[in-house]
Amino acid sequence: MSVIKVNNLSKVFGKKTKEALSLLDEGYKKEEILKKTGCTVGVNRASFEVEEGEVFVIMGLSGSGKSTLVRLLNRLIDPTEGDVEVGGENLAKVGKERLRKVRREKMSMVFQKFGLFPFRTVLENTEFGLEIQGINKEERANKAKEALELVGLGSFIHQYPDQLSGGMQQRVGLARALANDPEVLLMDEAFSALDPLIRKDMQDELLDLQEKMQKTIIFITHDLDEALRIGDRIALMKDGSIVQIGTPEEILVNPANDYVERFVEDVDRSKVLTASHIMKRPETVDIEKHGPRVALERIREQGLSSIYVVDRSKQLKGYVIAEDVKAAREKEEKDLHTILRTDMPTVGLEAPIHEIFEIIHDAPVPVAVVEEGKLKGIIVRGAVIAALANGSGVTEDA
Amino acid sequence: MLDFIPKIPLADWVNTAVERIQDTFEFIFDPIKEDFGGFVESTAEWLSQIPPILVIIIVALMTFFVSGKKFGLSIFAIVGLWFVYNQELWEQLMYTFTLVVFASLISIIIGIPAGIWMSKSKWAQAIITPILDFMQTMPAFVYLIPAVVFFGIGMVPGIFASVVFATPPVVRFTNLGIRQVSAELVEAADAFGTTGSQKLFKVELPMARKTIMAGVNQTVMLALSMVVIASMIGSPGLGDEVLTALQRSQEGPGFVAGLGIVILAIIIDRVSQNLNKG
Ligand SMILES: Nc1ncnc2c1ncn2[C@@H]1O[C@H](COP(=O)(O)OP(=O)(O)O)[C@@H](O)[C@H]1O
Ligand SMILES: [Mg+2]
Numbered sequence: 001m002s003v004i005k006v007n008n009l010s011k012v013f014g015k016k017t018k019e020a021l022s023l024l025d026e027g028y029k030k031e032e033i034l035k036k037t038g039c040t041v042g043v044n045r046a047s048f049e050v051e052e053g054e055v056f057v058i059m060g061l062s063g064s065g066k067s068t069l070v071r072l073l074n075r076l077i078d079p080t081e082g083d084v085e086v087g088g089e090n091l092a093k094v095g096k097e098r099l100r101k102v103r104r105e106k107m108s109m110v111f112q113k114f115g116l117f118p119f120r121t122v123l124e125n126t127e128f129g130l131e132i133q134g135i136n137k138e139e140r141a142n143k144a145k146e147a148l149e150l151v152g153l154g155s156f157i158h159q160y161p162d163q164l165s166g167g168m169q170q171r172v173g174l175a176r177a178l179a180n181d182p183e184v185l186l187m188d189e190a191f192s193a194l195d196p197l198i199r200k201d202m203q204d205e206l207l208d209l210q211e212k213m214q215k216t217i218i219f220i221t222h223d224l225d226e227a228l229r230i231g232d233r234i235a236l237m238k239d240g241s242i243v244q245i246g247t248p249e250e251i252l253v254n255p256a257n258d259y260v261e262r263f264v265e266d267v268d269r270s271k272v273l274t275a276s277h278i279m280k281r282p283e284t285v286d287i288e289k290h291g292p293r294v295a296l297e298r299i300r301e302q303g304l305s306s307i308y309v310v311d312r313s314k315q316l317k318g319y320v321i322a323e324d325v326k327a328a329r330e331k332e333e334k335d336l337h338t339i340l341r342t343d344m345p346t347v348g349l350e351a352p353i354h355e356i357f358e359i360i361h362d363a364p365v366p367v368a369v370v371e372e373g374k375l376k377g378i379i380v381r382g383a384v385i386a387a388l389a390n391g392s393g394v395t396e397d398a
Numbered sequence: 399m400l401d402f403i404p405k406i407p408l409a410d411w412v413n414t415a416v417e418r419i420q421d422t423f424e425f426i427f428d429p430i431k432e433d434f435g436g437f438v439e440s441t442a443e444w445l446s447q448i449p450p451i452l453v454i455i456i457v458a459l460m461t462f463f464v465s466g467k468k469f470g471l472s473i474f475a476i477v478g479l480w481f482v483y484n485q486e487l488w489e490q491l492m493y494t495f496t497l498v499v500f501a502s503l504i505s506i507i508i509g510i511p512a513g514i515w516m517s518k519s520k521w522a523q524a525i526i527t528p529i530l531d532f533m534q535t536m537p538a539f540v541y542l543i544p545a546v547v548f549f550g551i552g553m554v555p556g557i558f559a560s561v562v563f564a565t566p567p568v569v570r571f572t573n574l575g576i577r578q579v580s581a582e583l584v585e586a587a588d589a590f591g592t593t594g595s596q597k598l599f600k601v602e603l604p605m606a607r608k609t610i611m612a613g614v615n616q617t618v619m620l621a622l623s624m625v626v627i628a629s630m631i632g633s634p635g636l637g638d639e640v641l642t643a644l645q646r647s648q649e650g651p652g653f654v655a656g657l658g659i660v661i662l663a664i665i666i667d668r669v670s671q672n673l674n675k676g
Contacts, residue, residue: 076585104591115586119604129590131600180590 002049003183003216004073009046009082011068011240014039017080030239042068044240045082053214059227060237066220069237070188073218074107075099086184104133108177112189114169116161122148122172123157129180140179147179148172150209167198174206178213185217191226203230207382211303224263228252229386236260248385249361275351278387279369279377284310287317291335292328295320306365308344308375309336316375318342319365346370347379357384416547427548435554442496442553442634446489454479461665464672471668478661487636487658494625494635494662497553501560501621506614509565513572513610514598523573530566538563538624542631556624556633564620571613575606611674618670622663636662 012020020039023032030041043065050056058066071077073084075091084091086106091099108129109115116125123144130140148154151171161169170190177185191199207230210217221227227234228248235245236259244256255261283302285295287309299307299322306321317340324339333339345363347356349371356379360367366378420427445453454476461471482491515522541562545555579602587601603610629637636658643652 071585074589076588100591100593102591103589107589109586109589111582111586113582115582117583117586117601117604119607128586128600132590132592132596186589 001052003052003087004050004218005083005085006046006048006073007083007085009069009072009084010044010080011042011065011072011077012039012080013042021081041065041240042077043072046237046240046242048235048242048245050216050218052216055210055217055219055230055232057219057221057227057231057234058237059221059224059231059234062222064237065240066222066237067188068240070109070186070218070220073184073186074103074109076109104129104180106182107184107186108180108182110170110173110177110185110187110190112192114161114166114173114193116169116172116176118161120160121157122153122159122161122164125161125172126157126175126179128176133180143181144175144179147175150178151175151205165198166194167202170194170202171205174209178209183216185215187217188220189222190219192221192223199226206230225386228388229382236263249357252385252388273353273387274349275347275353275356275367275369275377275379276349278353278356278383279379280383282308282366282368282375282378284308284375285320285336286310286312287336287340288312292325292333292339295325295336296322296329299325308365308368308378309340310375314374316346316368316370316373319344321365344368349376353384353387357388360384416544420547423548431549431552431554435549435552438496438500438553438557441500442493445492445496450479450483450488454483457665461669464669466672471665471672475665478665482658482661485654485658487639487655490634490636490639490655491658491662493553493633494622494637494659497556497560497625497628497633497635498618498621498662498666500553501557501564501624502614502618504557504561505565505617505621506568508561509568509613509617510572510610512565513569513613514576514603516569516573517576517602526569530569533562534566538627539630542627546631551632553633555631556628559628559631560621560624563624564617567616567620568610568613571616572606572610575609575613576602578609579605608674611670615667615670615674618666619663622659622666625659 010021010024014020014037016037016039020033020037020041023036024041024044028036030044033039033041046069048056058069060066068077072079073086073091075084079092082092086102089102091102094102117128120128123141126144126148127140130143135143145154145157148157151174153168153171153175156164156168161172164172170193173190191202194202203226206217219227219230228251231248233245233247234251235242236251236256237243238259244251244260246254246256251260255263283298283304285298285307288311295307295309298304304322306319307325308319309317311317319341320336320339321341324341325336328336328339344365344367345359346368347359347370349369351369356367360379360381366380368375369377369379457475457479458472461475462469465471479491482488512526516526517523538559541559542555545559549555549558583601583605584597587597592600625633625635625637626640627637629635629641636655639655640652640659643649643655
């Protein structure tokens, strides 16, 4: 179900907005309209839908209208034209009171420069949204602490923002947004002000959190690597218009036009990277020792949907999927032989990435990297895409 | 050539206007003069009756804690206040202090809301800015005239003139402080669904606090600078001593009373600045 539905949404900054809109209809470009009317086109007829639980990335160069677009979603900026439906309600048309309620309960925002209040402690910052809603002190402290635990700042609650590093400050920003338990998170270049390494950590952490919480996230970035790493779908913006919407694969494989192509062309470093660069340590069970009980435990612990099966000498035997394991456990079976599947995709250590990219597409489980029959590692879809994107390919836990 | 219009009777008009105001608002001015005046007088008297040693101890303790537990200011306060007492100017000091406190409080009570209003509305800004310019450029003596007309002589007209003279900085700084709050913080407040007053009290005023306090400091100093002028319309205190000395060409007593004002100014200034830091 789509949580956000944007239809024909436009924002023109300036006085002669009507004139500018009709010039847009006639096909004039952003610069020409600026010259003719003095108006800046911020967003031009954007339409898209965001599904529940999706990470929807809006990407584009600086000035392409990303910040404007995201602010149209919670109406920090009033649209010139068009509709923004959130949970079936057109925010472009609601009154102030109602808009406030939506902002308090449904959508929270994370800011590029963190937007923390310097005179409030970490805890007080995190409580802000709850305080605004008039929630009592005890309850809001509890919820805020929970959110801070979630982002790993449980022991910093009495510090002030300027005592924390950038990465930690943005965790507070994230916790503040999460404390409200909103349906939608709006993140405007939330990680752009951070150092590259910290930025990657934050991306991973966001993905981890997302796995647990399944929020709908609108994530703005000017960075393709970041977009590919965290986006379920990506919308590419140029001069206020959305030029392509698609999954990371679609954007990489079928760029809609020259603009997108130029964006992705220096991404093609895939040929120099191989499976060994991007695989990570596999989670396994030993078919000779372990039965359904252990398999189920590991699957649950790690939040997996399947797990690879090896023997004592690490020879790859196959894999089992969560459902089968559960069923086997209920039937109190003692070993994994009956439910073992063997249709997993396998590659060698030296397999180039573009090859993996092709087979990972419709693989039911992560790709197994095998040498002399032994399971050396596994490769998940995200790692391939990230590697295609940034070429480094070294995953943190490899 | 230039005489094509006879002298415009602006002065007469102002006279008439002031008379009108006086008549129309007598019901306000009179109680202010009587009741408020009485209150101010008795406050000053009450302060003068507290044993000076007690006052000195209290001030010393207060300056000690306000300045972050440093001794410098406290020592200055003890010596300075003792000196004023020694010069037999203690009662005058209490009157001057009372005048400054009341004038500052009224300036702040009027000035901060005015500054807030100014920061929120283009219109208010457009209207208030020239009024502030006018208030600050008009020589302070001019305010004595309506002050006397409305409130007679004594402490109340002194406070009135001081308020007119001292209010502009706190208004300007409040306006400035709120307008300077970074756009991202204002956005953050909006994005979490604040109402106007939540935004003001939970984000804008706390963020603007330092700037506003700088304005308050200036306002207090301006109020203090009015004490000599206010004494011309019968406000008692150190200013009155200076004025008397001036009229009689007595350098010595004039200097001593002036020094008393300086001591008070330094203590008040440091205290209000340190409050700002804390
Ligand atoms: N408040 C504003 N007034 C006028 N023009 C604006 C305003 N905000 C943004 N713009 C213009 O709108 C365009 C899109 O800006 P923005 O949404 O900030 O881009 P991005 O976030 O992608 O860098 C730019 O050309 C910018 O100059
Ligand atoms: Mg931006």
